[in-house]
Amino acid sequence: MLKEIRKNPMYWYLLLLTVAITAGFQAWRTLFNNYAVDEVGINGLQVGVIQSVREIPGFLAMLVVYLLLIIKEHKLAAVGTLVLGIGVATTGIFPSFLGLVFTTLIMSLGFHYYETVNQSLTLQHFSLQQAPIVIGSIKSYGALTNICVGGIIWLLSKYFGLSELFIGFGIVVMLAASFALTRKPIKKELPAQQKKMVFKKKYWLFYVLNFLSGARKQIFVVFAVFMLVEKYQFKIEGVAMLFVANNIINYFMAPVIAKGINRFGERVILSVEYIFLILIFLSYAFIEDRITMIVLYISNHIFFSASMAINTYFQKTGDREDIAPSMAVGFTINHISAVVIPVIGGALWMLNWRIPFIAGAVIAVFSLYFAQKVKVD
Numbered sequence: 060m061l062k063e064i065r066k067n068p069m070y071w072y073l074l075l076l077t078v079a080i081t082a083g084f085q086a087w088r089t090l091f092n093n094y095a096v097d098e099v100g101i102n103g104l105q106v107g108v109i110q111s112v113r114e115i116p117g118f119l120a121m122l123v124v125y126l127l128l129i130i131k132e133h134k135l136a137a138v139g140t141l142v143l144g145i146g147v148a149t150t151g152i153f154p155s156f157l158g159l160v161f162t163t164l165i166m167s168l169g170f171h172y173y174e175t176v177n178q179s180l181t182l183q184h185f186s187l188q189q190a191p192i193v194i195g196s197i198k199s200y201g202a203l204t205n206i207c208v209g210g211i212i213w214l215l216s217k218y219f220g221l222s223e224l225f226i227g228f229g230i231v232v233m234l235a236a237s238f239a240l241t242r243k244p245i246k247k248e249l250p251a252q253q254k255k256m257v258f259k260k261k262y263w264l265f266y267v268l269n270f271l272s273g274a275r276k277q278i279f280v281v282f283a284v285f286m287l288v289e290k291y292q293f294k295i296e297g298v299a300m301l302f303v304a305n306n307i308i309n310y311f312m313a314p315v316i317a318k319g320i321n322r323f324g325e326r327v328i329l330s331v332e333y334i335f336l337i338l339i340f341l342s343y344a345f346i347e348d349r350i351t352m353i354v355l356y357i358s359n360h361i362f363f364s365a366s367m368a369i370n371t372y373f374q375k376t377g378d379r380e381d382i383a384p385s386m387a388v389g390f391t392i393n394h395i396s397a398v399v400i401p402v403i404g405g406a407l408w409m410l411n412w413r414i415p416f417i418a419g420a421v422i423a424v425f426s427l428y429f430a431q432k433v434k435v436d
Contacts, residue, residue: 064193068244069184072133073177074197075242079235080140080173081201083147085208086228087166089302091150092288093295094221099154107405110281112160114401116168117273117394123175123387132383133245136176141236143169148229151222171390179386182374188321190374194367195317202309209303216295257384264432265373268329269389271426272366274396275336278419281401283343283356286412291349301353305360313364325368325375326433332365333427340420344413372433 064070095101095109126135146166153162185193208228215224287293287301319328339359342351370386377385404415 064185064189064196067184068242069133069180070193070197072239072242072244073136073180073193074200075235076136076140076173076239077177077197077201078204079232079239080143080170081204082208083140083143083228083232084166084170085205085302086212086224087147087150088284089209089212089299090221090224090295092284093298094150094154094225095159096288098221099156099159101156101159102409104402104405104409105156106285107281107401107403107408109156109159109163110277110401110405111399113163113167114273114277114394115164117171117390119171119391123172124384126172127383131245132176132180133243134240136173136180137236137239137242139169139171139173139176140239141169141233142166143173144229144232144236145169146229147232148226150229151225154222171394175387175390178370178390179383182370182382182386183379187371187375191317191320191367191371192314194371195314195364198313198364198367199310202306202313205306206303206310209299209306213296213299213303216299221295257381257388259381262373262377262381262385264429265369265377265385265389266392267429268369268372268426268433269393270396271422271429272369273393274400275419275422275426276366277396277400278340278404278415278422279359282404282408282412282415283359286343287352287356290412291352301356304357305363308357308360309363312361316362316364317367320368320371324433325372326430328362328365328368329430329433330427332362333423333430335362336423337420337427340416340423344416344420368433 092106095106101109123135130138143166146162146164146169149165150159150162153159181193181197182190212224215227219227284298287298293301316328336359339355342355346352346355370389373385373389374382404418407414407418
């Protein structure tokens with residue numbers, strides 16, 4: 060099947076942009092906590108504020124529908140990648156709390172708009188059986204990119220400052236996006252997409268799963284790495300190596316999970332993920348051991364790609380003309396909780412660092428309950 064998929068020019072187009080945007084975002088993630096703590100000197104509450112700002116563009120992802128009135132969907136994907144590159148590069152130029160707020164907003168605008176369009180293009184250009192394989196394959200290459208980025212940062216951090224690394228990675232992403240803007244990988248026979256917001260009662264489970272996914276993911280993304288840096292004194296080299304380990308797992312697991320979706324269905328894959336996450340979050344909260352935290356953080360990524368099942372579930376149950384607007388709506392709903400949880404979690408962190416992780420376990424329990432309602436005819 061992958062051989063047939065590779066004949067589709069959209070596969071290579073999405074792969075190019077995914078590698079570029081993954082490299083930029085992974086560099087930002089790897090460098091951010093050490094840059095913020097060691098060079099800017101921000102605290103847990105300020106980290107929460109910045110991470111909330113980072114999710115604002117995701118909350119506004121529904122506006123993609125209106126941007127598609129003036130720019131083609133594949134072009135918007137390239138523009139989003141270009142904007143992310145600008146945000147990453149300028150992060151190294153403004154080493155202050157307000158500077159991080161501004162550059163994070165720019166970086167995130169590009170990232171979230173690309174991700175929204177990327178999901179839509181994948182579901183439109185590939186069949187029901189091909190879509191999970193495409194998503195898994197591209198995620199696998201994204202993981203390989205992350206591994207390379209971690210290795211590059213580990214090597215270059217010995218010779219360059221964090222600011223210089225931000226600027227360098229940002230420029231590389233901008234060059235890749237500029238090249239993509241010259242490509243045209245579109246199939247003309249695709250069904251026309253709705254150019255307006257689409258909210259339908261029959262999509263309620265898709266909306267709920269996205270909402271819970273956004274809340275759960277933010278607790279992990281914001282506070283797990285921050286805990287390692289602040290509580291366990293991880294340095295940039297240690298964080299980079301953890302990301303490398305995580306992405307080695309993702310490289311192998313993403314295609315496996317994609318095949319699992321085709322074989323076992325979305326409900327089984329999501330259920331296994333949520334059971335696993337309940338145990339992980341509770342362990343974060345109640346086990347205080349540096350080595351155990353490393354194992355937990357790496358283990359968290361075994362089912363990291365399982366969230367693709369939410370979108371493949373929609374592809375199998377939704378109307379074809381609703382894919383683009385529904386991906387935008389789903390992405391926005393995914394980020395409703397993501398905008399407020401980092402700030403609330405940051406404040407709760409100041410009271411007791413365990414609270415955000417306990418909340419993550421509770422959210423995972425709700426996710427497991429709703430996953431049982433996933434049914435595909």
